[in-house]
Amino acid sequence: MDILSSLNDAQREAARHIDGAMLILAGAGSGKTLTITTRLAYLIGEVGIDPLNTLTLTFTNKAATEMKLRALNLIRSSQPSANPLLCTFHKFGLLFLKLYMRELNRANNFVIIDIDDKKKIIKEFENSIATNIVSNEISRYKNMLLSPEEIISSSVIPAFIGGRANYEKIAKAYKSYEEYLVANNLVDFDDLLCLTYRILDSNPNLCNQISNRYKYITIDEYQDTNELQYKLLRKLCQAHENVVVVGDDDQSIYGWRGAKIENILNFKDQFSSVKVVRLEENYRSSSNILNAANELIDHNRNRLGKKLISTKKDNKDIEILQNSDEESEAKIISARIAKLINDGEHPTQIAILYRINALSRALEEGLIANGVPYKIVGGIKFYERAEIKDIISYLRLILNPHDDFSLERIINRPKRGLGKVGFNKLSEFAFNNKISLYEAILRMDEGLLGKKVFTALNELARDITELREAEPKDLIFELENKFGLKEFYKQSPEGDDRLLNIDEFYGSINQKIENNPDFSLEEFLNDITLQSDQDRISEDAISIMSVHASKGLEFEHVFIIGLEEGFFPLISDECDIEEERRLGYVAITRAKSDLVLSSSNFRIYRGKKSNLERSRFLSEAGLISGKLRIESTKEFRRGDLIKHKIFGIGRVLEVTQIKSDFKLKINFGGNIKEIMSGFVEKV
């Protein structure tokens, strides 16, 4: 029982659980990963359960990879070759569909498309409604397991769609989209789950067989599961109820994306004799930080209830910064961080969090001005970059030249002189002859598109054919040699970045090929679509990111900016204040020892300047009064020349401080006005 010795009582109780349903309520920083991995190691190493009978599902690749590594480490000595299935929900769907796609009369060499691909396809069919709305609706329908036909006959129309006519357009687009996916053998992210569910649902025997195989199921981040994932779980545990779900209802922040917090809130009633374990001892943050987090989240009604208890000794005051505007906020925080780094703190231990990405701009300017290296976490993902997706498309074509979707993407990249009109001609030719675009290129007449384009396209087709014969070790070299993507992207505006990305990608593929004697291009291509890049956090830079992107991370020093009513909590028509509060809770609990909460009197957003009130979360967390500290860099002096949007240029006659801001008496060419400093700028 050696491996259980590093756990506290609650953790140990959770880790020793074997049969039946259990809910582990794991507060922020409470050793959740340790508990899950120790339990898995305990089941396999001590109880003697076959690793192949376990299934552990997570939401991110990062979590899956880390957990697998840690679990295997614990059982390395006794079971060196154990290989429990520990992966994301979507990867599980992918593995399942590879085996059972034929149940739906579809081939298993499908290609997974990402959200951009999805939108591109939708646009072919529906252009009068915002693609985002159509895309989200399709997602919603799929997750409700509703077919296009069922949507058309439904009478419940969501208000934001704008009436029956639009609803029918969306339903039609959904139908065309589905047909396109099937025709091109594509699957989207939602399909990985809903097709898996459909197959299990219509094959009770298969479902039973699968359920009997995965006798011990663990689900991580259960608060983020949606209805479909719950249903899938039901199928997977149909032959037993050995289900351990781990999560924190207070950290449910993806409700707007279909996650159902009810899944975790109601788990106790949905499974029989559920044991509940609360992990409340926090190993991350100081007690001041935890007190603030506890007080804040206590304002939520819809929760199971738990309190984080600090195990740490040191305890700094939480600091409240009140700034005149976003520039001054950025300046103060940047200067502060520059000093921290100067004093020897490692940049990776510092993070700035915001509720909306738009707040990063002023911040970045301040950081640059102070020479603070920073990295934006969760911006455009590596595999979503155009240059990377182009290479992926070429690779897909090498695997399957009849992949029209990929060919369309790169047919004019690098430029081959083929425009929209020309492409339509080629596409029509392919359609009429019921052949792929690749075959159409080989069979078309030279006159169809003109000699130049004809030659260029034939060369493309020939190159692809030739690359199919290439040795894996020469693949990348030959690919670049034939298509010259580096040369092509060198000329684009962000050429340098793109070249670096291409080199990184080429390098990583070559490394995989080198390290793996039976490298499979197909497997590689499927996996990278499911890959995000949260784990690419930089070595020598501070991190700046949205609160959502910060989930699961921790830093010694955390600055939360934009704590103003309207921004955080973000107020909108369909806003859920409890989810906003949970976001506040997630943000605060990222900090280990040092937390600074910052707000501004004024902020320019979407070109408009607004006067803002401090976030209610500051008082709800019990942080306002006494500890308030006022700072402002935007100082005005008598005699300063200033500019006002309406009154123009004027000269400051008098400065009066009011709370954290300044009231200025200004002379605009004889016209004397009293104006708050936020409305004017120094010239």
Next chain:
DNA sequence: TAGAAGCAGATTTTT
């Protein structure tokens, strides 16, 4: 065909 100009729209985004 491809770059330039004009215009609407704009949270958060694990896969």
Next chain:
DNA sequence: TCTGCTTCTA
């Protein structure tokens, strides 16, 4: 204010 998409022109 800024971006990304459609429309216009060489």
